[in-house]
Amino acid sequence: MHGQNGIGKGTAGLRLGLQMGLQVHGGRVDLAASLYPSAPKPWIDLSTGINPVPWPVGPIPLVRYQRLPLASEIAEMSAAAAKAYGLPANARMLPVPGSELAIRLLPRMIGPGRVGILAPTYGSHALAWREAGADVHELAGLPDPDQDDCKTLIVVNPNNPDGRVIARAELATFALKWTASGRRLIVDEAFADVRPELSMLALPELPVGTMVLRSLGKFFGLAGLRVGFVVASEPDATAWRQLLGDWPVSGPACEIATAALRDTNWIAATRTRLAADRKRLDGLLGDAGLRLLGGADLFRLFEAPDARDLLDHFACAEILVRGFAGTPRHYRFGLPADEAAWRRLEAACATLM
């Protein structure tokens, strides 16, 4: 098979490159291709939690590129997001050019200090706070709100990569206590589209000091669009508004996001499809001897049965999966896009046995 050329390239240097580059963030197919140059393209990228069947983007009128997005267009997009996600009565829906930028700006908005992060989770949170000079504490679960001295707490719900969830009612009760003394709670709901019953945005009131992050990248499969939302109450909402200005996203992105968020039929059909594909993935990898640790309907975390390097195994079949530097037997798999991709994944799994 083609991949055996790649195995021959799997020297210590390449493995180091994989560890350095491919265990930090998913989606680095260009890096994978450079490390496995003899592998025939196209690569199948299962290294992200991005829906591989995106909302179908149509042609964009040239005027959207030409002129600044109108205030009315930004307002319509925010209203579409509020309708799709929910919006507490005291909160505002604030568009951002990708939730990643919001993650990086948070330490600048709040100021560094002691921050708690429910770990393990998406690495950008800790990175952004450390780069801003904050004292980052990784926590295994919600801290005691009466005792913990963190100024800010970050919770990804449902969590990436392990799918850990905190029920809405539990998190809402915690949020009220946590923020009562002026502390901030950041709830990253990047994958909540597939678990809407968890979202804080269905609360009638958002506890002041709580900020919720949403992303169009994952569920809608539009990671390249760089559109997300911060939901916050005052005074944080005004601070975000001032920081991001009148044109927080591009004109084309505004048009696409508005239409995608309003497409209730697509949203419902996609939730159903993702749930079915997730079950198929669990079955396939379970049959191949991997043990399911958790996940959401957009990604699944598995433990390998032995110390074999599965990042290398699948890369040799031109399939990029996600490894984790700290837990070498853990692998995260996204969903294949189509039957051809499923068949290649099945073939790569067959050689694992």
Added chain:
Amino acid sequence: MHGQNGIGKGTAGLRLGLQMGLQVHGGRVDLAASLYPSAPKPWIDLSTGINPVPWPVGPIPLVRYQRLPLASEIAEMSAAAAKAYGLPANARMLPVPGSELAIRLLPRMIGPGRVGILAPTYGSHALAWREAGADVHELAGLPDPDQDDCKTLIVVNPNNPDGRVIARAELATFALKWTASGRRLIVDEAFADVRPELSMLALPELPVGTMVLRSLGKFFGLAGLRVGFVVASEPDATAWRQLLGDWPVSGPACEIATAALRDTNWIAATRTRLAADRKRLDGLLGDAGLRLLGGADLFRLFEAPDARDLLDHFACAEILVRGFAGTPRHYRFGLPADEAAWRRLEAACATLM
């Protein structure tokens, strides 16, 4: 004529609305249309300095919306910008999702304090610093670098709206002295595409502490795309890189910007066309009794011969021009897009006489 319906609507309340909304920033055609509801569309928007004939955007492959922009794609776009604009040997070309966001982030990067701004100029600079709590001082010209106690100085070159320019050699000499004591110099070159001989980016070395802003919105006519660049040397370059992350612009924007910046034939032809159109605009408005105060090839600033409200006059002809709250007889005009727009502008000028 149609516009006379609009004149009838020109009550005190509408004039207040115009002053509040249309003298703050150009491009608010939606606001103008709401204030002049009986005016037939389409409005001609001359209220901005945006090239009305944009670089011709073609279809975007769906994959650019789907996946995150690759590191190699971001690097190619930055290299294309460096080739088009120039890049000092010690500086980095850092993409930003619109130079407006860079303007708003600057006080967060540098920290507030006493900031000098060469005035009058683009209003977002002063607004961003004031909102961040800085002490803003408007200056009529470059301060004495030995005496001024500002921590940061902001220069727009060529300046908007009056076209004031500072020669590159003069600004470079000043920059070396100004930044020697650790102060920052921000040079906003949003309109330097039509005056490349002014740009600091042709310097072999950028004085450390100098940051240059560029925009794809104006010259390329792609304001809706939200792509700009910050050029900085270390340590500022790393600080920007950390703040903006691996995906500072969207995938489609990255593809479009790369192709536009590489299109040397379009760039040369556009410089020639803008210069010719600018001369035509000067002639037309001069013949109508307006006095040219200055400008660049993308916009011209005129003084009205009397106290008549020209914002209202042109709005009644469905032409949006830019007024300024502090100098009510000053009006900025952008360039008409095509012969039909030129004819409507000529007709509106004829009724001025």
